[in-house]
Amino acid sequence: MSPIVSGLVMPSASFALMALPSSAASHAALAWFCTFAAECQPFIGHTLRLWWFLSPGLYSIEKLDNISLFRDHPALTTLAHLNPLAVLFESYRAVIYGTGDGGPPHAPDLAPLIALFAVSIVLIALASVFFKRLEPTFAKVL
Numbered sequence: 001m002s003p004i005v006s007g008l009v010m011p012s013a014s015f016a017l018m019a020l021p022s023s024a025a026s027h028a029a030l031a032w033f034c035t036f037a038a039e040c041q042p043f044i045g046h047t048l049r050l051w052w053f054l055s056p057g058l059y060s061i062e063k064l065d066n067i068s069l070f071r072d073h074p075a076l077t078t079l080a081h082l083n084p085l086a087v088l089f090e091s092y093r094a095v096i097y098g099t100g101d102g103g104p105p106h107a108p109d110l111a112p113l114i115a116l117f118a119v120s121i122v123l124i125a126l127a128s129v130f131f132k133r134l135e136p137t138f139a140k141v142l
Contacts, residue, residue: 060093
């Protein structure tokens, strides 16, 4: 395997493995919520689409500093950085595209990825306990 291909495939695979627990925890929460509130299902697609557009998938999170709304309200920038998808997208962007100012591709910052992974594992554990307690009521509701 060429160094370029292995340099892109291996980090992408590891990011996917780190993204799996966070998506599993959020899917578990959505499944529980939709079981008890069936009328919420049409809003799930809209909420996920809004979350996608608020995540830096189409833009670099560094670009937010150029927007006056984010300069005037630093809490919005903090909120944008707390988005779990922001961590993943910025890591992919660092490996594939490099820096926003044209720098070469480089290894992503591991601290936010490890923090996301740890929080996701804790959320999965909590979701598992929560689901086990509510499992008898699922049959009654469905």
